[in-house]
Amino acid sequence: MKVVKASILILLWCSQLICFSAGDPVLQSYEKLPDGLILKIKPAEKGQAQVVKLRVISDNIIQVVSTPQASLSEEESLIVINNEGSTDWQFADDKNTLEINTKTLNVKVSAATGQVSFYDKKGKKLLGELKETNTQGGNYKFVKYFSTDDSEAFYGLGQHQEGIMNYKGYQVDLTQYNSTAVVPFVVSNKSYGILWDNYSITKFGDIRPYKPLSSFQLYDNEGEKGGLTATYGYQNNSKPHVVKSENEIDYEFLSSLSNMPEGYDMSNGKIVWEGKIESDQTGKHTFLMPAAGYVKIWIDGELLLDKWREAWNPGFNIFRKELKAGTKTDIKIEWIPDGGQSFIALRYLPPVAKEMSDKFAFASEGGEQMSYYFVHGEDLDEVISGYRQLTGSAQIMPKWAMGFWQSRERYKTQEEIMTTIKEFRKRHIPIDNIVLDWSYWKQDEWGSQEFDASRFPDPEGMIKSLHDDYNAHFMISVWPKFYEGIDNYKMLNDKGLLYTQNIKNRERDWIGEGYVSTFYDAYNPDARQYFWGLLDKHLFSKGVDAWWLDATEPDILSNSSIEHRKTLMNPTFLGSATDYFNAYSVMNAKGIYEGQRAEAPNQRVFILTRSAFAGLQHYGAATWSGDISGRFDELERQIPAGLNFSLSGLPYWTTDIGGFFVENKYDRPEPKGEALEEWRELNTRWYQYGTFTPLYRSHGQFPYREVFNIAPEDHAAYKSIVYYNKLRYRLMPYIYSLTGQVYHQDYTIMRALVMDFPEGKEVAEIGNQFMFGPALLINPITEYKATTREVYLPKSAGWYDLYSGKFIKGGQHISADAPYERMPIYVKAGSIIPFGPEIEYTTQKPADEITLYVYQGADGEFELYEDENVNYNYEKGKFSTITFKYNEANKSLTIGESKGQFEGMLTERTFKVVPVSQSKAQPLNFNAQPQHTVKYTGKAVTLKLN
Incomplete structure (x- = not known):
């Protein structure tokens, strides 16, 4: 090993006229390790790195770790399971730059700052770190900037549903929500990827904090400064409840709904904000609107957003508009909440400053130290292969899982399940899996993992009949949620394996009059073992084939603010909820995967989970896109969401064909006339698309989702849906061969x-x-x-x-x-x-x-x-x-x-x-x-x- 003292290096550098001013970082020493380098630096500013370490994992994978502390942590990664370093590399030291050379990469490290740059063997620069700074990052614990250029495009990062394919120039919020699945792995069209090994809430790209609406100069309808004219009216056009000036639109979470005007009935509401906005900058402004219900936005007369989302599950919308500094521009926002509790907010980012236009960053709220893996490949398949080399291979899914699944929210009785499967077989419509969604337990026994005997008198016999008589498999919904006072709650609580804050808060859910509940701590290995034990005892032993893991964000209390969500899972077994906020789903899946493989080592595990994180693919798990709405514009957003999810290295993904929740015109009490034909066409087009997603499944609330409940046999919708179903099964040799490639060649299907x-x-x-x-x-x-x-x-x-x-x-x-x-x-x-x-x-x-x-x-x-x-x-x-x-x-x-x-x-x-x-x-x-x-x-x- 080689250790060079700071005094020698500084003398050498000064003799070469490479001296540094007092404000620059200074290398104190470096050490060559069998698998890399470690540098110790005296930082110029507090909070900058004192230690930087590079490890050669393989010819095309380099780990970079740094810390503002005096030494690095030895904490094991939750997601990287293959972290063995390579000894097949060369080292060079040309005094001010240290170099690592592999068969495919040249990695240069500034001896003064520890900044790392990556080059291919032809000398083409692929990626370079920029000088450490936190000035653009808000109050993040770790921020790392990189250089980029106009030709670069970015993909991956999990599943986000704003309809964006290329994330270049955008901010991507890596926070788990229902319908947002976070994977901190980004790939570039320059054939590299970055796996950001951090489990806290993170921002990617343009990481500037969004500004509130009040950062504009606002004018009401009368031209008065200070706010927009806000009219809290009703859909029947009766006298408005109140008209006032407002400079914020911020009803994003449960806690903010208390700011609604006193006595205002949201369920029949129609709220309009209008006036003018004036920016102090010229250029493209990016607007972010989390919203539920019906919302329309016009800026300068242009309709930029026309969207609906179910009231209880807002979705994110991003749109852009050129504004001119000092110019008043018309704005109008029309919102119909469409529910007793609904959500909306509006904030924006001003144009990117010129000096930041060629940069992107990762910024994380927590963690022990900054760690990322640079992964290079000849193409994006090789980059994804490198990701799976680090985080684990994706298994070959059981062949039945590649066929059609029928589900609905929900089959309420054993008879409904059996009647449905019988009808499929009677009509000779291919099917392999039928799914039982939540609430098969007694109403007050969520978490019992037991069937309500009054509705499911013989679940074991039902499953056996599905297997033996109808050649179908059976998947069941399992939540990590437990009602206070049931036996399973008491057992887990006595062992300290539950989060307790929601119990202390006495928060009630939405079932009946509401029940107090909490989730188990999936970061605790004992809790994972006990949770699997409950599933094994009550469900797997009865013949259940597969697991549908819902609310794995974890969604302990829907529509809580992020800070409140942290308190509800704080502390985790491993540490603070701030540090471990995003990784719940992968730990939950890991416990079930390992439990079932131990119990039935030669039966392929199959898990479908609502949330995702890096490494999930290693645990027999797939993801669906959450509780989305049943509309054509939502169908359109599924396509880039699924493609970016696949580019994140996770090969198995699906949507609720038809959308989970529907507008009133479709289900009050059922669609008729034009609404019925629109519903049939929506399902037809969604089934056509869903046939060619990795997993092929129908699910949603009323109207019933079986093809024979969508349209009669002689209708074009029925004929088309059945045609593509049968085409999927004809393609099974092709499709199952692709699943083989997923495991054997790290392939990506979609x-x-x-x-x-x-x-x-x-x-x-x-x-x-x-x-x-x-x-x-x-x-x-x-x-x-x-x-x-x-x-x-x-x-x-x-x-x-x-x-x-x-x-x-x-x-x-x-x-x-x-x-x-x-x-x-x-x-x-x-x-x-x-x-x-x-x-x-x-x-x-x-x-x-x-x-x-x-x-x-x-x-x-x-x-x-x-x-x-x-x-x-x-x-x-x-x-x-x-x-x-x-x-x-x-x-x-x-x-x-x-x-x-x-x-x-x-x-x-x-x-x-x-x-x-x-x-x-x-x-x-x-x-x-x-x-x-x-x-x-x-x-x-x-x-x-x-």
């Missing part, structure tokens, strides 16, 4: 165009199209009565219309037909797609006959993957693959040798080969005459295609 088509700005902002695997370009319809949409066909050898087989050149925007029954789907030239037999559940019969559609025009390859479907034997090498290769030059298809083996695998099968070419369009038709029929016995076969 793929933003930026992953596969490095075309710069042309694809950087596209968030309403995506690739489903390597072959299928999916283009959802998100407007009512739309029959066309614009589609960008990326540059490639060309594209084929899936339905007609018609060829279209790439590198162009087209107007694609989108009749009610169909969503535009295109197949990339060079694709090989295996279609299986028609089935009604995923394992009804083996894929002994596969139709291979070969889309000519470019070389192509696809690997068919198979294993035992429901166990972990694939981790022991028990799986098989068959590689298909198409050669465009000689128009030949090779069906490769079968490799690998597992119990029950097919030794013989039939492949029917259907080529599709530019000169010969071949519609998708499973009854079409194949060009070749191959009796395959595991040996390689090469075919000439016409």
